[in-house]
Amino acid sequence: MAKKIERSIQELYQDDPQRADAAVFGRETGPSRRGFLNGAGLAAMGAAVGATIPFHDNMPGGLIPAALAQGTLTGPQPVQTPAPAAPKGPQYLEFPGKDKLVVIGDRPLVAETPEHLLDDETTPISKFFIRNNGVAPEAAKDADSWSLTIDGEVNKPLTITLGDLKKRFKAQTQRMVLECGGNGRSFYSPPASGNQWTNGGAGCAEWTGVRLGDVLKAADPKATAIYTANYGTDVHLSGDAKRLTLSRGVRLAKAMDPNSMIVWAMNGEALPNIHGGPVRLIIPGWPGSVSHKWLNKITLINKEHDGPGMTGTSYRVTIKPMVPGDKADPANFKILESMPVRAIITSPANGAKLAAGTRDLKLRGASWAGDLSVKQVDISVDFGRTWQKATLEKTKNKYDWQRWTATVKLPSDGYYEVWSRATDSNNVMQPHVAAYWNPAGYGGNPMHRVAVLVG
Numbered sequence: 133m134a135k136k137i138e139r140s141i142q143e144l145y146q147d148d149p150q151r152a153d154a155a156v157f158g159r160e161t162g163p164s165r166r167g168f169l170n171g172a173g174l175a176a177m178g179a180a181v182g183a184t185i186p187f188h189d190n191m192p193g194g195l196i197p198a199a200l201a202q203g204t205l206t207g208p209q210p211v212q213t214p215a216p217a218a219p220k221g222p223q224y225l226e227f228p229g230k231d232k233l234v235v236i237g238d239r240p241l242v243a244e245t246p247e248h249l250l251d252d253e254t255t256p257i258s259k260f261f262i263r264n265n266g267v268a269p270e271a272a273k274d275a276d277s278w279s280l281t282i283d284g285e286v287n288k289p290l291t292i293t294l295g296d297l298k299k300r301f302k303a304q305t306q307r308m309v310l311e312c313g314g315n316g317r318s319f320y321s322p323p324a325s326g327n328q329w330t331n332g333g334a335g336c337a338e339w340t341g342v343r344l345g346d347v348l349k350a351a352d353p354k355a356t357a358i359y360t361a362n363y364g365t366d367v368h369l370s371g372d373a374k375r376l377t378l379s380r381g382v383r384l385a386k387a388m389d390p391n392s393m394i395v396w397a398m399n400g401e402a403l404p405n406i407h408g409g410p411v412r413l414i415i416p417g418w419p420g421s422v423s424h425k426w427l428n429k430i431t432l433i434n435k436e437h438d439g440p441g442m443t444g445t446s447y448r449v450t451i452k453p454m455v456p457g458d459k460a461d462p463a464n465f466k467i468l469e470s471m472p473v474r475a476i477i478t479s480p481a482n483g484a485k486l487a488a489g490t491r492d493l494k495l496r497g498a499s500w501a502g503d504l505s506v507k508q509v510d511i512s513v514d515f516g517r518t519w520q521k522a523t524l525e526k527t528k529n530k531y532d533w534q535r536w537t538a539t540v541k542l543p544s545d546g547y548y549e550v551w552s553r554a555t556d557s558n559n560v561m562q563p564h565v566a567a568y569w570n571p572a573g574y575g576g577n578p579m580h581r582v583a584v585l586v587g
């Protein structure tokens with residue numbers, strides 16, 4: 133009998149968390165359910181996660197244990213019609229020079245970095261996520277002859293090769309986070325459409341290049357120039373050479389920020405083709421889609437850009453919160469600019485098994501907050517009842533991520549969940565569950581959690 137429950141609970145948490153929760157907690161999931169996990173439910177939950185749960189008194193009803201879910205707090209899930217496909221195990225990327233990234237899509241190629249592979253101070257190229265919207269162009273044979281044009285609302289249109297760009301403008305190197313606008317999308321309930329990123333559509337690399345603003349100034353923008361329109365050489369999935377895969381842009385003020393760059397090197401190496409080499413934009417703190425890869429033209433325009441990826445609900449978030457799953461009112465959307473605050477636990481990995489008797493658990497992680505900085509990272513190992521401040525490391529420069537460390541005490545062997553949550557410099561904290569639902573799922577930044585088994 134116990135065996136049967138154990139198996140079915142595990143399966144149920146995968147396919148129908150609400151029913152699983154009702155089975156474990158003994159009745160339909162409600163909001164505040166602390167302290168109800170006892171008797172048969174506690175035994176079933178313990179069997180499902182693989183150990184006794186020292187802090188079970190604090191375990192909220194509706195919580196899918198981290199051991200059974202991908203790392204973030206997921207509340208009760210509405211029943212889907214038709215039912216979503218049963219989750220398969222992760223599919224790992226096979227790509228020259230890349231580590232075990234998790235494939236989210238193969239055409240176009242999209243692959244994310246599991247949180248525990250983001251444990252390096254600087255994300256190595258081998259671990260850096262990939263997000264293509266179309267087909268990457270063939271690698272350029274002679275990078276320095278790559279040509280870039282600045283035109284549109286300018287007095288002196290400019291076409292310059294990469295070789296000349298390097299000679300004519302002052303270079304800088306900055307370590308900065310690049311994060312996909314849809315990072316965290318998989319945590320939305322009901323599911324939002326698009327690539328189902330967990331927290332791994334982000335990385336922090338050292339980018340070498342010139343200030344975008346210096347190059348734009350060389351073209352002498354007219355007073356009418358207020359927005360950029362970015363273009364590159366990747367090919368639309370249809371194969372139609374006239375169709376653009378993506379063409380996004382930013383307000384001129386953001387383009388002129390000294391941290392916005394045209395880059396040709398990543399971690400000291402020539403920018404790899406898959407990351408947009410020879411030349412790409414890095415517009416830090418904003419959705420990765422404005423950091424155009426294979427960049428060959430920027431047109432300054434006198435209005436908000438309307439290229440692919442700029443209209444409808446693409447890269448837009450709600451102005452006033454909407455009912456999750458409802459039909460979207462197009463008038464209620466604004467362009468997503470600065471990305472929301474996020475902290476991730478990069479060590480230990482979700483599901484880590486530690487030796488019996490481990491009482492001091494060392495944690496490491498990263499945090500970042502779009503255009504803002506991270507003010508504080510807090511950690512809990514008792515399902516959020518008590519929190520402890522993590523130590524934030526120094527950053528190298530603006531838009532660098534803030535690495536953090538903490539040591540937490542575990543009172544006994546058993547099953548724990550480590551939860552992390554960051555607060556940004558405007559005092560905005562990550563929510564428990566993905567908030568501000570929008571149809572294409574931008575801004576999902578619920579707190580991260582990992583399961584740890586001691587003994």
Ligand SMILES: Nc1nc2c(c(=O)[nH]1)N[C@H]1C(S)=C(S)[C@@H](COP(=O)(O)O)O[C@H]1N2
Pocket residue numbers: 260261262263264265266310311312313363364365366377378406407408419420421422423424425426
């Ligand atoms: N030309 C071009 N630039 C692009 C894209 C693209 O598909 N084509 N994808 C964008 C998106 S959505 C993201 S998140 C980042 C990803 O950069 P990466 O693949 O180097 O990690 O590139 C952006 N720049």
Ligand SMILES: [Mo]
Pocket residue numbers: 263311312313314419420421
């Ligand atoms: Mo993206």
